[in-house]
Every structure is written in C-alpha cells, then in structure tokens.
Amino acid sequence: MTAVAYGIWKGQEKSSENDIIANLDPLGADDLMKRIPDINNSRDVSALVSLANTVTPSLCGAQDLEYHQANAAIRDIGIFLGSIKRHGIEPCAVIHDLEAIMNVLAETTSMPPRDTLLHYTVWNPADHRRRTYTDTRDEHCLIDSVVKAMDPLVKAIRLLANLHHTPMQFTDFKIICENAAARFQQVVDGMVLARRNVSLSFFATELRLYFDPVRIGGREYLGPGAVEMPMFVFDQLLWSCDCADEDYRVFKETYLPYVHPEMRDIYLKYQKHDSLLGKCFRTIIDDRLDFDPIVLESMRALRQCFQQLKRFRMPHKKVAEEAYAQEIREVDSENSDHRSHGSGGYSPDILSHIVKLTNQKVAKLDAYISFYEVKSGASLVYSGR
C-alpha cells in the first residue's frame, strides 16, 4: 500500500513542475510566438530568422535563467529551431551565438541543447498561449494526445519501479500492477485520440518536417516527436533491462538523453537488474518455495501491463505505417524524393521489431503462468488470455 501512495504523491509533484514551466514566459515571447504559424505558412524565412534573433536571449541573459525558466526558454527557442530547419536552413547558421546559448540552457536543465517532446507538450501552455508551428487543428490534437498520455505513463513507470521492490508473494504486487495498467489506459486513449483526429497525410507531408534533427556544436539533435515518450523506460522495467536484443538497446539509448532526468535515472538504475518478467521466472523456478496462489495472481496481474502495452503498440504501428504509405503516395505523385525515415531517424520497421519483441515477452510470461499452474497441481486454464 505504501508503494501506491508513493506513486500518487510523486505524480502531483511532477504535475506542478509541468504547470510552473508552462506558465512561464521568460523571453517575453507570448505575443511574438503567435506570429510563427502564419510566417511558416508563407515560408518567410527572413521574418522567422529576424524574430528568432529578437526572442533568443544573450549569453548573459541565458546564464541568469534558473531551471524552470531555462526550460521555458528552450521551449520557445525550439519552435524557431524546428521552423527554420523545416525551411531548409540550419538554425546555428542564422541565430547569433545559438550554440553557446543552448549549451548554457542544457547545462542548467540537464536536458539536450534543443527542445524535446516535454517542451513541446506538457511544458507548452494549453490555452491561447500555446506555441505551435502551424496552429492547425491536427497539430493541436497531436499535442493534446501526448499531453493526455505523458503524465499517466510517468506514473505507471513509477509504479513498475515499485514492483521491483515488492515481493510477488505480497498482495500489494497485484494492486500495484492493476494501478499501473489503469494509468496506462490513458496512453492507449492518447493514441486513439491521435488516430481519430490527426490527418495522417498532413502529419507525413507537413507536421513531421518540423521535428527534423538540427545540428548544434557538430552534433545532430532530434526534434520533439512522440517517439521521445519514455515508453522504453516502461519496457525497461517490465521486460527489457535483461533483454539482449542489440537493435532495441541502440533504439533505447538513442532516446535516453531526450527524456526527463528522473526517467533517465530510473532507466539507468535498473539496467543491470532482472526485469519484472525475469523476476517472475526467478520466483517460480525457486524449488525451495511451495506453490503460492498469490504469486500466480501476481503474474496474471503483471500480464495486464503487457496487455496494455500491446493495446498501444498494435494500433500505433498501423497508424505509422499508414502515414508513411500516404507520404509515399503523395510525394510520388509529385515525382520528388520522399524520406524513408521518421523524425527520430528510424523507419516504421523499428516498430515491427519492437512489436515482435513485446509479443515474444508476453509469450514467455504465458509460458511461466502455464508452468506455475501445472505446479499448483490443479492444471488451470488461464482465462485471461
């Protein structure tokens, strides 16, 4: 029970950090930011560059900003970075002192020297102050989908971290799993919201171009695509910290620098541990322990977390594939090049790979459950499949 209460308390703390950053306007940019969608629409790069240089603080000004202000400043400068890059220009070539300024802000915030999904969504105000590239309904819906999903995902991750310290023989284990699965429902709902309200054609041929990588200090930094959600931290705790798959390890480490420092700490803390799936295995093969119906209940409850993951991943993969198919159709009809990679640098193939791994891990858990049912002597058929 203590574990559940801890999750809720930390969640409130995080919400207030989001609100504090979203409410701030340290560069006095509220009015100027509203002009960006029109400027993007008319492809007026010189207006964009001139506005960016007006909004970006001096190096001294950047040094004076504390953690929350610095994150709000990155959020606002970030909209310019994505916009300028979308029109084919590297922002460092046209914004004075950009590299040094972004490095100072990165140092203050322990984040990369450009905006991330956090800046674009939960640290972006929800109202008339919201910063966007296009001010279209599709873009607002995409942001809303991620906002809906982000906090529940973070709370579910904290609950999984608690499970690592909760014996499977305790009824708390089941309660925490159920809580995590319930939180994760909002992530599934966020995906459904995007699928219903974001035009895949608009996403593929316009919106995602604003999330392209930008070059700062000789390195490419990825834009604020939804791929930067800490979903891989959820995976890490549930099934992947002890998974040897090299492609998935590289994928996780690509996005690790872009998630909240708290999520990075959790990811690294459990790196050398058994995953929760591994914990199931160790618990049931221990011959010194008699069959325990609570352990069986714990495994079945953990399966709900896997089930939720699949309920997100299957439709999401379909959406991504449809968006890319759409892009190929539209761009081919204009007889020009199309890009086979997403804003995160991967193609939708990586999604098939992640879905395949997730399915393999669910199959493993099912095998453990069946084995343990046999161990009970009752040969139960698990009805939850």
Ligand code: HEM
């Ligand atoms: C228009 C809708 C969307 C499209 C076309 C789309 C497309 C993609 C693509 C192509 C990838 C592969 C990585 C890359 O970008 O290079 C990806 C990854 C990902 N996206 Fe989306 N996405 C969409 C909406 C969303 C939403 C609303 C969420 C969350 C609520 C989300 C969460 C993720 C996550 C977590 C990954 C990492 C892979 C995984 O964990 O399964 N996406 N997406």
